[in-house]
Amino acid sequence: MISIQHINKSYGKKGEIPALHDISLEVKKGEVFGLIGPDGAGKTTLFRILTTLILPDSGSASVAGFDIITQYKEIRRCVGYMPGKFSLYQDLSVEENLSFYATIFDTTVEANYHLIKDIYDQLAPFKTRRAGALSGGMKQKLALCCALIHKPTVLFLDEPTTGVDVVSRKEFWSMLDKLKKDGITIFVSTPYMDEASLCDRIALIQNGSILSIDTPSGLIQNFKYPVFGVRTDNMTTALKQLSQQPSMQNIFPFGEYMHIIDERSTLSVEQISRFLSEHQHQNIDVQQIKPEVEDVFIQLMKENNSQ
Amino acid sequence: MSEQLSITASQLTKRFGDFYAVDHISFDVRKGEIFGFLGANGAGKTTAMRMLTGLSIPTSGTATVAGFDVYTQSEEIKKKIGYMSQKFSLYQDLKVAENIEFFGGIYGLSKSRLKEASEKLLHTLGFEHEAQAIVGSLPLGWKQKLAFSIAIMHEPAIVFLDEPTGGVDPITRRQFWNMIYEAADKGITIFVTTHYMDEAEYCNRVAIMVDGKIEALDQPKVLKQTFHAPNMEDVFYQLARKAKRSDG
Amino acid sequence: MNQFKAFILKEIYHILRDRKTLLVLLGMPIAQIVLFGFALSNEVKNTSIYFLNQSSEPLAQQLIAKVDQNKYFDVKGYIQDAAEAEVLLRSGKAKVVAIIPSDFAYALAHENETTIQLLTDGADPNTANIINTYFTLITQQFRNEHFGKINLPYQINTNVRMLYNPQLKGEYTFVPGVIAMVLMIICVLMTSVSIVKEKELGNMEMLLVSPTNPLIVIISKAVPYFVISLIIVTIILVMSVVLLHIPIRGSLWLLYFVSSIFILSALSLGLVISTITNSQQVAMLISLMGMMLPTIMFGGFMFPIENMPLPMQIISNIVPAKWFYYAINGIMIKGLGISSLYKEILILLGFCVLFITISFKKFNIRLS
Numbered sequence: 022m023i024s025i026q027h028i029n030k031s032y033g034k035k036g037e038i039p040a041l042h043d044i045s046l047e048v049k050k051g052e053v054f055g056l057i058g059p060d061g062a063g064k065t066t067l068f069r070i071l072t073t074l075i076l077p078d079s080g081s082a083s084v085a086g087f088d089i090i091t092q093y094k095e096i097r098r099c100v101g102y103m104p105g106k107f108s109l110y111q112d113l114s115v116e117e118n119l120s121f122y123a124t125i126f127d128t129t130v131e132a133n134y135h136l137i138k139d140i141y142d143q144l145a146p147f148k149t150r151r152a153g154a155l156s157g158g159m160k161q162k163l164a165l166c167c168a169l170i171h172k173p174t175v176l177f178l179d180e181p182t183t184g185v186d187v188v189s190r191k192e193f194w195s196m197l198d199k200l201k202k203d204g205i206t207i208f209v210s211t212p213y214m215d216e217a218s219l220c221d222r223i224a225l226i227q228n229g230s231i232l233s234i235d236t237p238s239g240l241i242q243n244f245k246y247p248v249f250g251v252r253t254d255n256m257t258t259a260l261k262q263l264s265q266q267p268s269m270q271n272i273f274p275f276g277e278y279m280h281i282i283d284e285r286s287t288l289s290v291e292q293i294s295r296f297l298s299e300h301q302h303q304n305i306d307v308q309q310i311k312p313e314v315e316d317v318f319i320q321l322m323k324e325n326n327s328q
Numbered sequence: 329m330s331e332q333l334s335i336t337a338s339q340l341t342k343r344f345g346d347f348y349a350v351d352h353i354s355f356d357v358r359k360g361e362i363f364g365f366l367g368a369n370g371a372g373k374t375t376a377m378r379m380l381t382g383l384s385i386p387t388s389g390t391a392t393v394a395g396f397d398v399y400t401q402s403e404e405i406k407k408k409i410g411y412m413s414q415k416f417s418l419y420q421d422l423k424v425a426e427n428i429e430f431f432g433g434i435y436g437l438s439k440s441r442l443k444e445a446s447e448k449l450l451h452t453l454g455f456e457h458e459a460q461a462i463v464g465s466l467p468l469g470w471k472q473k474l475a476f477s478i479a480i481m482h483e484p485a486i487v488f489l490d491e492p493t494g495g496v497d498p499i500t501r502r503q504f505w506n507m508i509y510e511a512a513d514k515g516i517t518i519f520v521t522t523h524y525m526d527e528a529e530y531c532n533r534v535a536i537m538v539d540g541k542i543e544a545l546d547q548p549k550v551l552k553q554t555f556h557a558p559n560m561e562d563v564f565y566q567l568a569r570k571a572k573r574s575d576g
Numbered sequence: 577m578n579q580f581k582a583f584i585l586k587e588i589y590h591i592l593r594d595r596k597t598l599l600v601l602l603g604m605p606i607a608q609i610v611l612f613g614f615a616l617s618n619e620v621k622n623t624s625i626y627f628l629n630q631s632s633e634p635l636a637q638q639l640i641a642k643v644d645q646n647k648y649f650d651v652k653g654y655i656q657d658a659a660e661a662e663v664l665l666r667s668g669k670a671k672v673v674a675i676i677p678s679d680f681a682y683a684l685a686h687e688n689e690t691t692i693q694l695l696t697d698g699a700d701p702n703t704a705n706i707i708n709t710y711f712t713l714i715t716q717q718f719r720n721e722h723f724g725k726i727n728l729p730y731q732i733n734t735n736v737r738m739l740y741n742p743q744l745k746g747e748y749t750f751v752p753g754v755i756a757m758v759l760m761i762i763c764v765l766m767t768s769v770s771i772v773k774e775k776e777l778g779n780m781e782m783l784l785v786s787p788t789n790p791l792i793v794i795i796s797k798a799v800p801y802f803v804i805s806l807i808i809v810t811i812i813l814v815m816s817v818v819l820l821h822i823p824i825r826g827s828l829w830l831l832y833f834v835s836s837i838f839i840l841s842a843l844s845l846g847l848v849i850s851t852i853t854n855s856q857q858v859a860m861l862i863s864l865m866g867m868m869l870p871t872i873m874f875g876g877f878m879f880p881i882e883n884m885p886l887p888m889q890i891i892s893n894i895v896p897a898k899w900f901y902y903a904i905n906g907i908m909i910k911g912l913g914i915s916s917l918y919k920e921i922l923i924l925l926g927f928c929v930l931f932i933t934i935s936f937k938k939f940n941i942r943l944s
Contacts, residue, residue, distance in 0.1 A: 059498070059500075061467055062497075064452065069781075069943065073942065074784060097787055102782060104782065109589075109779075113590075121586055124579060125786045151593075183492060186367070186371075187523065187568070188564070274530060276526030276530075
């Protein structure tokens with residue numbers, strides 16, 4: 022459904038600001054594909070290229086079989102786009118926004134209402150309220166409805182969950198799941214690593230380059246190094262002490278636990294536990310764990326940066 | 329005793345007509361504590377922070393920040409605190425050194441103190457070579473770290489951080505929290521809001537706001553026990569789901 | 577067609593719901609008419625004049641009385657010596673001091689001439705000249721009344737009649753000028769800012785990624801402002817006729833026709849500006865500084881173009897407002913028709929076509 026071949030893009034008069042470097046990937050029909058990476062990684066640039074808003078410096082891409090450069094009109098007819106900042110008309114009401122977007126796509130709200138019904142039901146009590154007066158979560162839902170109202174073949178969602186709280190984020194992703202069943206291909210970007218596991222396949226992107234493409238479980242299974250979760254009563258001290266050990270330097274806080282990425286594959290649970298009890302830690306809890314996407318990202322990022 | 333409390337708030341309220349943005353909240357923050365403030369958008373976090381930083385006068389209730397009253401001594405408060413948010417931290421079209429100089433001036437640092445603080449800052453961040461770089465050209469993670477360093481440059485008693493790590497890559501996020509820990513070690517109280525649930529675990533205590541009220545306030549460990557939750561995300565989820573006001 | 581209607585409807589919502597801007601849009605022309613019509617004026621009335629009357633003759637008093645009766649002068653008092661004159665002029669208490677010599681009546685009667693010295697505040701030379709002229713007129717009238725008309729040999733009398741505006745009313749100049757200024761502001765500023773705002777907020781992205789022809793986007797912006805502009809022209813005209821008694825001697829249809837062409841070119845100019853920048857502030861600056869200033873300076877209603885040095889006169893030819901002002905002035909005050917104004921109308925049409933072409937060409941189907 023989406024095919025990207027060796028796309029490059031830089032900004033600036035002489036191209037001093039690189040944005041994308043040799044990006045290639047494929048998105049299959051009907052899948053939820055996640056582009057995972059922090060701000061500045063190039064996600065928005067890639068989306069703008071695919072939605073034909075900007076031209077790449079080199080490379081080619083096609084969306085729904087149409088070339089992004091020569092057939093942009095066809096692409097603009099069949100994709101749904103939800104840019105960051107949601108781009109709603111602040112002084113129009115919820116229903117006015119929706120019917121406006123329906124009209125510019127030459128359709129009506131009624132025609133494809135079934136697609137947005139579940140989402141719009143939550144908005145319906147506020148349908149006469151001005152979009153500017155909605156909360157972040159509501160704006161997100163409205164923007165999604167506006168992007169869906171013309172039954173797009175491909176849905177591009179650029180950081181739809183940024184700045185929104187955990188609960189709204191979860192709800193949003195369950196809405197996406199339902200859309201999948203309607204056969205819509207969804208290409209979504211997010212800086213939140215925990216959302217990666219909700220996608221069919223993901224591409225990790227950082228500093229304009231793709232670090233890896235796989236299914237979330239594939240990424241985790243194929244991760245080369247063992248990962249240990251560590252917890253004690255005194256996390257701050259434990260962190261300091263462990264990071265001074267050459268074999269345990271790859272250590273990162275992960276909320277409740279710390280994760281040690283065992284690059285040299287030399288560590289064991291006993292080894293780490295012993296070290297901690299020698300340093301008078303209480304309530305020591307060390308386990309070998311399955312890595313999370315964030316572990317993978319961190320490791321890949323380090324390797325990418327050191328190149 | 330009160331010198332050990334950086335922030336006190338009792339029945340603090342902000343009302344807009346019939347709408348209680350902040351509904352009679354009460355809490356204390358100890359000196360050197362890392363205090364997390366969680367909540368959905370619209371729950372009242374930003375409004376509460378604005379009252380504590382002297383940007384907004386409460387409708388009722390009392391609060392002191394660094395010992396100063398928020399109603400009558402907001403100017404003194406501003407001298408004693410640092411502030412950093414995701415949306416604005418630094419001037420993008422000025423150089424690193426210029427930003428340091430500017431904010432140093434605003435915080436009232438003398439020329440000699442400013443020079444000293446500036447050198448220390450650049451050295452700690454490893455930014456000596458970047459001093460003349462335009463801030464806008466730096467990667468986001470660097471910008472946020474720089475902004476934080478500048479916010480504590482004048483050694484404030486308390487620093488307020490409004491979603492400081494939004495959108496930042498995972499490594500920088502952790503480096504940022506290292507900086508927060510170091511600041512807390514030096515005795516600076518940290519008041520931070522965030523949407524990253526793992527960061528909630530890094531705080532000494534966490535308050536969760538729902539519909540303008542504080543629905544839970546305790547150490548993460550205790551909250552997880554109370555709510556029978558495996559992690560902070562689940563605690564938050566249980567509380568936030570009940571919110572009537574979260575949307576609309 | 578549906579799409580076009582949807583866009584226009586949206587624009588109307590935007591305009592109506594932005595109360596503050598709406599207030600400015602409608603209030604500004606009204607405020608300007610009131611200001612220029614009533615408050616500001618470059619006529620000279622009730623000028624404060626002091627007399628240093630060195631003559632004890634009754635004739636001098638009669639002259640003073642005559643000056644006082646005149647609506648242009650207001651005799652405020654008397655001074656005893658010339659030094660006081662400077663104090664009064666400097667402080668602004670007096671705009672002019674007149675010194676009547678001690679032998680005023682005697683000299684007139686026996687030597688057929690005398691001199692009155694006028695000390696005027698020359699810091700404002702235009703007003704000073706007008707004051708001097710008025711005073712001279714009064715003294716001439718006085719002389720004729722008391723000594724009869726003098727017939728010098730070979731005298732050429734000029735009989736001046738101010739055509740179209742015999743009382744030299746300032747309002748006649750200002751109303752067409754206000755129309756030009758207000759239209760420029762509304763059309764250029766509002767259109768450019770409105771389009772750039774969509775770019776800034778990110779709405780333009782959404783619109784581009786849709787099957788809508790981008791041209792519909794910009795044309796739909798122009799239409800409501802076109803209508804508003806015509807409404808404002810009507811408001812100004814009604815106020816001018818009713819409150820200021822300014823005549824509309826020419827064809828009303830022609831007036832609206834010429835206004836429409838000017839409005840179209842100003843709207844297109846707004847569109848051109850919106851393609852140059854992505855920032856509302858820059859759009860505002862360019863519109864105000866780049867468009868308003870030349871309009872005021874070279875439009876011909878504040879400063880006479882004929883008085884300007886040649887290079888500036890040439891520049892004034894590329895300011896559309898100049899031609900518009902001349903045409904409107906002609907229609908309203910002189911009652912001219914198409915046959916007299918075809919040159920101006922053609923030039924305005926030319927500007928219109930030029931700007932429309934540029935804006936269409938420059939409009940980007942992608943984000944730059």
